[in-house]
Amino acid sequence: MKKIAFIGGGNMAASLIGGLVSNGWTAEYIIVSDPSVERLAYLQHTFGIQTTQDNSAAAAYAEVIVLAVKPQVMQSVCMSLSEQVGSQLIISIAAGIPCSAISQWLGSQTVIRCMPNTPALIGAGISGLFATAVVTAEQKQLAERILQGAGKVSWLTQEVQIDAVTAISGSGPAYFFLLVEAMIASGEQLGLSRAVATELAQQTALGAAKMLVQSPHDAATLRQQVTSPQGTTEAAIKTFLNGGFMALAEQAITAAATRSQELAQQLSQ
C-alpha cells in the first residue's frame, strides 16, 4: 500500500478518498491538503485520514500525489510543489490541463491524467486515464488500484480523448441530475407533493440505470420496450424529439468537450 497525498480536498477529492477508504485503503496512508480548516475537519472526521494546510508537507510525505485543485489554480499549486516532487507518481484530475503543462510546472514527467466523476463517492464512478510515455506498467497498475475504489477505469491511447471523456462521463452525472430536477418539477406541477415526485424520479433513475448496465439490450431497445404505440411514453418522447432533444444533447455535450479544449489552451500557456 502506497502513501497518497491529495492536493485540494474538494468534492472530487472526497469522492476518490471515499472510494479508496471503503475499498480498504488504510486511512493513515492518505493525507489531504487544503487551505480550508473546515473542509479539512470534515474530511478528517468523515474518513479518518491525515490533513494539513501545507501542500508541500503533503507532497513530501507521499509516494503518489493526486492533484485535485481547480484548473485555474493548478499552475501556481504545481510550481510551488516543484521542490518536493521527485520520483512520486503524479495523477492530475483537473479538467483541461494537459500532461505537458503539469510536467513543465512540476518538473516531473511521471504524470497520469485522469478524468473521474462524482459517483466515485459510492464506488460507481468511471475514470478515463492517460499516461505519459515514461509511466511504467507498475505505475499504471498503481493508478488503477487507486481509482478502482471509485469505480471502473478506462485507459485512453491518446491524450486528446480526455476531452470527450470529460464531456460524457466527467460532466455526465450533471445531465442526469438535470433531467431528474425537471421530472420532479413536472411532478409537482401535475399535483404530486415534492416528496412523492422526488421518490418517483429518484427510483426511476436508479431502475433505468440498473437496466442499462444489467440488461443485454441497448438503450434504444429498452426505451422502445417502455413505449407502447399511441401511448403515454410515445407522447413524451415525440415531444422531446420534435423539440430537438437529440441535436440539443449533442450540442451540449460538444460544448463540454470544447470547453475542455479551451481550458487546455487558456491554462497551459
Ligand SMILES: NC(=O)C1=CN([C@@H]2O[C@H](COP(=O)(O)OP(=O)(O)OC[C@H]3O[C@@H](n4cnc5c(N)ncnc54)[C@H](O)[C@@H]3O)[C@@H](O)[C@H]2O)C=CC1
Ligand atoms: N466535480 C467533478 O465532477 C469533477 C471535477 N474534476 C476536476 O477536479 C478538480 C477539483 O474539482 P472539485 O473537487 O469539483 O472542486 P472543489 O472546488 O470542490 O475543490 C477544490 C478544492 O481545492 C481547494 N484549494 C483551493 N486552492 C488550493 C490550494 N492552493 N492548495 C490546495 N487546495 C486548494 C479548495 O479549498 C477546494 O476544497 C478540478 O480540477 C476539476 O476539473 C474532474 C472530474 C469531475
Ligand SMILES: O=C(O)[C@@H]1CCC=N1
Ligand atoms: O465541470 C467541470 O469543469 C468538472 C470537470 C468534469 C466535471 N466537473
